[in-house]
Each structure stands twice: as structure tokens, then as C-alpha cells.
Amino acid sequence: MSWLKGILREIFGLFVDDGSFAMAILAWLVLLWLALPHLPIAPQWRSVILFAGLLAILVESVLRRVRQR
């Protein structure tokens, strides 16, 4: 069964490499899902906010990794 565990670990690793990076992405999506319907933001700007947040998470994570080097 160790080979099966290995494969499952690898599958998990496909999506999660840096735990805090993955958590930040999921937290951003949940926050938008919960908050956006209640905020007075024009519909066309909501998708832009989604994208901008994801870019910010990516850049922050990359810069954090560089600092940790």
C-alpha cells in the first residue's frame, strides 16, 4: 500500500507545493464568494478584483520565497 500512499501524496503535491500559497488562494476565493454579493461593486469590476487578488498573492509568494533564500 506504500505505493498507493506515494501516488496520493504526489496527487496532493500537484495542487499544494507551498502550503501558505495554496491557503491564500483558497482564502481569497472563499472571501470573494462570501463578500462580493453584499458589496456595492459594479458586476464588471468583480472579476477584475478576483484577478488582481490572485496576481497579488502570486507576487507576494514569489517575493517571500526570494527573501527566504
Place this chain on the structure above:
Amino acid sequence: MLVNWTHTGPTVVAAFLASLVEFVEALTVVLAVGVVRGWRGALMGSGAATLVLLAIIAILGPALMRIPLGMVQLVVGTLLLLFGLRWLRKAILRAAGVIALHDEAAIYNKQAQALRREGASAGWDKIAFATAFKITMLEGIEVVFIVIALGAGGIGLLLPASFGALAALAVVVALGLIVHRPLSRIPENTLKFVVGVLLSAFGTFWVGEGLGLTWPGQDWSILGLIAGYLLVATIVVPTCRGRAITAPSAP
């Protein structure tokens, strides 16, 4: 036609390039198994894994069709986003010199040495079979996920995504038969950078659709997302390179 091409074109390209990277990685290990341990075990291991993967597709494909599109887009989009942004983050760090580049020749040599250390098997070579099976399963599962994720985002996208993956398989198998060495000349790190951008863009779009958001320019926004991720990633690479050089080393 507008809707078709803005989705279909990037879907085929993303599936082709992403699958190409995965198949090249699988080929490196299968070649090492074949050369060191013999081709019977290598081909049987890869063949068995391919059958398992086909069974997964046969089960998952129709099951996904029964789930409402919005739900599929949200769940698959989230997974695609995690997968794509992980690739893009790693590709940026590699391009900036923060982490080591992926080297197929080095992986081949390391794998070949490990297989030689195992010693010869009498009769049925379990090591050759298991090694080829495992690498084909691991890389194949990534391809299956990419095809299903790209194909699940809209009606009629599974076919172009599958076509892209099959074309990549044909290219890698043909090159493997001709070259008979790891395909280290394929610019894998650049491909991963491009694939990371494409998958992140698709993931963002599907998640937005799943959340019921309105995209400016509708389907054309996929191209805008690709351009946005590419622009930011290419700006971040030199910034990181500069910081990585000037940063004091850890004690």
C-alpha cells in the same frame, strides 16, 4: 464562431504544451528503465498504467457531465488555479535563478544509476515494471487532470483538450523512438512558464464563471487574463533575480 475560437484555440495549445512537459518527464524515466532493466518490463509497466488511466477517464468523464456546469467550473477551476499558479510560481523562481532548473539528462542519469544498483532480477522484473508503472501513472494523472480540467470548463471543450494531449503524446513517442535519449533539448522550463500562465488564466476564468461573475469582453477576457499573467510574471522575474543576487546569504 467567436466563442468557439477564443476557447478552443487556447484549450488545444494549453493541453498540448502541458501534456508535452508531462510526457517528456515520463519518457526520461521509461527510457532509463528500458535501457538499464530491459524493454519488456518498461513497456508493460507503462502499458498497465495507461490502461488504469483510461479507466479513470472512462469513469470520471461521464460522471462530470452529470454535475451542473457552474459547480464543475468552480471546483475544477479552483483545482486548475492551484495547479496552474503553482506551476507559474515555480517557473518564475526557476527563471529568476532562485531554484534549480529542471534537467532531464541529470534525472535520467540519477534514475539509471538507481536502477543499476537494484541488481538483476531473475525472470519477471518487478522493479522495471513498478518504476515504469509509477512514473506513467504520476505524469499520466497530471495529463488526465489537465485534459478534464480544461475540457470541463465548457460544452464541447473535452475534445480539443484531448486532441492537444494526444498530439503531445504522439510527438514525444515519435521523438523518443528517433532520439532514444532523454529529450533534454526541449526547453522544458520555458514551456512550464507558458503552461503556468495558460492554466492560471483558464483557472481564473472558470472560477469567475463558477462564482457567477461577469467578465469584461466575455470569452475574450481569457486572452486578457493570459496577457495579464504573462506581463506580471515577466516583470517579476528580473525583480526576483536582482533581489536574489543582492540578498545576503543565510548564516
